Amino acid sequence: MKKSKLLLGDEALALAACDAGVKAFYGYPGTPSTEIFEAGEKYIEKTNDGRVAEWAANEKVAYEFALGTSYAGFRTVVTMKHVGLNVAFDAFVNSAITGVQGGLVVAVADDPSMHSSQNEQDTRVLADFAHIPLLEPATPQEVYDFTIQAFELSERLKLPVVLRLVTRLAHSRGEVYTAEKRLAPTSVGIPSEEEKNNWVLIPAIARGRYRDLRDKLPNIIDAAAKYNSFSANGRLKEGVLMAGMGIAYFEQYLSDNDIDPKKYNQLKIGAYPVDVQLLKDFVEKCDTIYVFEEDYPYLEDMIIPYAEGKCKVHGRRDGILAIDGELNLSTVRTVLAGKKVEGKVDDDLLAQISDLIEIRPPKLCDGCGHSDAYEAITKALKNIGVDDPRIFGDIGCYTLGVQPPFNAINTCVEMGASLSMAFGAAMAGMSPAVGVIGDSTFFHSGMPTLLSAAKSNLNLNLIIMDNAIVGMTGQQVPVAADIAPTLAKATGFEEDQVHVFIPLPKKTNENIEKLEKIFKEDKPSLIVFKRKCIQAMRRKLYTKPEKAEV
Amino acid sequence: MKNDNTFGLVVAGVGGQGAVTIAQLVLGAAWMSGLHVLQSEVHGMSQRGGEVSAHIMISKKKVTSPTIEKGTGDLLIGLEPLEALRHLVYLKKGAPVVSTTTAIVNMDSYPEVDRVNKLLSGIDGVKMIDSESLSKEMRFPQAGTIALLGAAATYLPITDKIWEKVIQERFASKGEKVIEKNMRAFMTGKELILQ
Ligand code: SF4
Numbered sequence: 001m002k003k004s005k006l007l008l009g010d011e012a013l014a015l016a017a018c019d020a021g022v023k024a025f026y027g028y029p030g031t032p033s034t035e036i037f038e039a040g041e042k043y044i045e046k047t048n049d050g051r052v053a054e055w056a057a058n059e060k061v062a063y064e065f066a067l068g069t070s071y072a073g074f075r076t077v078v079t080m081k082h083v084g085l086n087v088a089f090d091a092f093v094n095s096a097i098t099g100v101q102g103g104l105v106v107a108v109a110d111d112p113s114m115h116s117s118q119n120e121q122d123t124r125v126l127a128d129f130a131h132i133p134l135l136e137p138a139t140p141q142e143v144y145d146f147t148i149q150a151f152e153l154s155e156r157l158k159l160p161v162v163l164r165l166v167t168r169l170a171h172s173r174g175e176v177y178t179a180e181k182r183l184a185p186t187s188v189g190i191p192s193e194e195e196k197n198n199w200v201l202i203p204a205i206a207r208g209r210y211r212d213l214r215d216k217l218p219n220i221i222d223a224a225a226k227y228n229s230f231s232a233n234g235r236l237k238e239g240v241l242m243a244g245m246g247i248a249y250f251e252q253y254l255s256d257n258d259i260d261p262k263k264y265n266q267l268k269i270g271a272y273p274v275d276v277q278l279l280k281d282f283v284e285k286c287d288t289i290y291v292f293e294e295d296y297p298y299l300e301d302m303i304i305p306y307a308e309g310k311c312k313v314h315g316r317r318d319g320i321l322a323i324d325g326e327l328n329l330s331t332v333r334t335v336l337a338g339k340k341v342e343g344k345v346d347d348d349l350l351a352q353i354s355d356l357i358e359i360r361p362p363k364l365c366d367g368c369g370h371s372d373a374y375e376a377i378t379k380a381l382k383n384i385g386v387d388d389p390r391i392f393g394d395i396g397c398y399t400l401g402v403q404p405p406f407n408a409i410n411t412c413v414e415m416g417a418s419l420s421m422a423f424g425a426a427m428a429g430m431s432p433a434v435g436v437i438g439d440s441t442f443f444h445s446g447m448p449t450l451l452s453a454a455k456s457n458l459n460l461n462l463i464i465m466d467n468a469i470v471g472m473t474g475q476q477v478p479v480a481a482d483i484a485p486t487l488a489k490a491t492g493f494e495e496d497q498v499h500v501f502i503p504l505p506k507k508t509n510e511n512i513e514k515l516e517k518i519f520k521e522d523k524p525s526l527i528v529f530k531r532k533c534i535q536a537m538r539r540k541l542y543t544k545p546e547k548a549e550v
Numbered sequence: 551m552k553n554d555n556t557f558g559l560v561v562a563g564v565g566g567q568g569a570v571t572i573a574q575l576v577l578g579a580a581w582m583s584g585l586h587v588l589q590s591e592v593h594g595m596s597q598r599g600g601e602v603s604a605h606i607m608i609s610k611k612k613v614t615s616p617t618i619e620k621g622t623g624d625l626l627i628g629l630e631p632l633e634a635l636r637h638l639v640y641l642k643k644g645a646p647v648v649s650t651t652t653a654i655v656n657m658d659s660y661p662e663v664d665r666v667n668k669l670l671s672g673i674d675g676v677k678m679i680d681s682e683s684l685s686k687e688m689r690f691p692q693a694g695t696i697a698l699l700g701a702a703a704t705y706l707p708i709t710d711k712i713w714e715k716v717i718q719e720r721f722a723s724k725g726e727k728v729i730e731k732n733m734r735a736f737m738t739g740k741e742l743i744l745q
Binding site: 006115138139140168169171172173174175247248249251252253255256328329330333340341342343344345349350352353356357358360361362363365404 | 555556564565574577578581586587588589590591592599600601607609611612613614615616617618619620621622623632633635636638639640641642643644645656657658659660661665666669673675
């Protein structure tokens, strides 16, 4: 008998990769994808069988690490959250043209409803754009099975394959039956003599490769077809078009309410690109179609033109479902059964409860150095006469500085934006301009701004909140520590333009005084607030050797 | 479980309290009992202090949805009274609630604790446990939380033998004493409901 385990969706992906003989995990932490890498790392530590897991400075670098491993003939996973794929997008799109050697799985976790993200973008659209096949599992078991198949598919099509998870699946724990044998990582060899130039995307080669990719499209659609199932025995000509968690909620709805699955025509999508013929055939069988998919109305927009004049399509476009936010059992039931269930909380009780409950916002841990740093920064600005200070912020624990009592940042756009936006504002005359960034975010994509900053003569103040850890996603070790001041000097900052402060309550007054002076000077400065993260200290993470042994 | 329908359990608390641990204990216990399970965790942006909840689906049939539909849940464990109130909407009519009276006041806008507890305890089917005093009495900081699990266990289709096994496995690395303390807290909670 096969053995089953209880695994998170993320863990199922990592374990499947190991079972499929993966050589390396690369990535940059980002909720809800982080646990993929961490689970992979754990399996590797336990078995010590020649595999590696390495966090990269950002997603683009991680993607390129993976491409290199694939070039060497080995299977590899690169993990990131949806917005991380934007950072890796250059490598992502071009990897479809180079193709891959060892199987390359791109594990991307989308975040409908933005539980911990800046937007709701849909990875299916980006994979489509790049002509890269995408698999979308609906249960932890499917995550496991699809991952193993994704490697095979990747090597067969010689293309990267995306595995799209959403928050709800990434962070669901369920039963998973695993393979009996775990494959050791082996190389399929480096690209052959005829294929070795495929990877050199100079126009003459890239044109041919791009044409090859377009020519491959029917094969890709064919490969995806296996994951897309069609059943047209619905008695009422009502159809449901669904994918991923849409399938999971629909099936639960049927099962909980003892509804015969034959009541509906069903088109279940597990892989993309989708053969449009399937959609056309489906339209022929239905007079009404409900669409359940996470994030964008992607399948819905595909089917609407074919349905025109033949059948009604209900989903996010006609407002039966909200245009944003994730699906759940209630939304599926409300759409299909036409009514909500009456539960324990009636209107009267709801009113009483609503009167009492307030949002409980996440906050900086008590005693976190970020609070002391923010106190010093905002006070110093006020002291020098900036009545309504505006500070450019970034992504990390310190983003919580937007909330009271700090009210200390006013922007958070994407990783690295704080420093560049402060630069732009300084160019436009804002003085002093202040940008705040974490150490990991600085290495991720804040660093290039340092180069422009050094050459400027602006009152530009780049502040690094350095705790030598990626605090927000659970304290991963960043690629570098302690080198920001040296880097700044190498780019042209003078000794007196680089400052290191300790954000401790007893130092706050001293820090304020020093900051006032710095903010008044008409020159760029780098200010590092250096103090360890309490959570990481508690977990004794700073005692680990800084270099991962490879 | 009386029938084949899915049993939905919500565990609600605040970051750092162990809501996910409690959820995993239930999940493991139901799984060891041969039932189908699926659980989802919701934690917000940061490490600590925000709302944390977990949904657990248990069934004799295959389960595919990791979350509970509002108004259909069968049991709520409240590790914090305000969070218990917040997640009450997931329950169906008549479903029991096991909640602590111990509030975690980590925001300025927290209402009067007495008002919260009064509203909660007045709701039909709600059992309240003073987990803070219980922890003090048993001289074991986690006793209150585990007692809530024990209390909730009276509504779950899981035998004491399985609970014992699950608790043993979970705390095996911490030694016999910790296992024994947890077991005692668990049974204390259970008795509070049964008596
Ligand atoms: S996890 Fe670390 S960095 Fe984040 S708020 Fe807590 S102490 Fe600060």
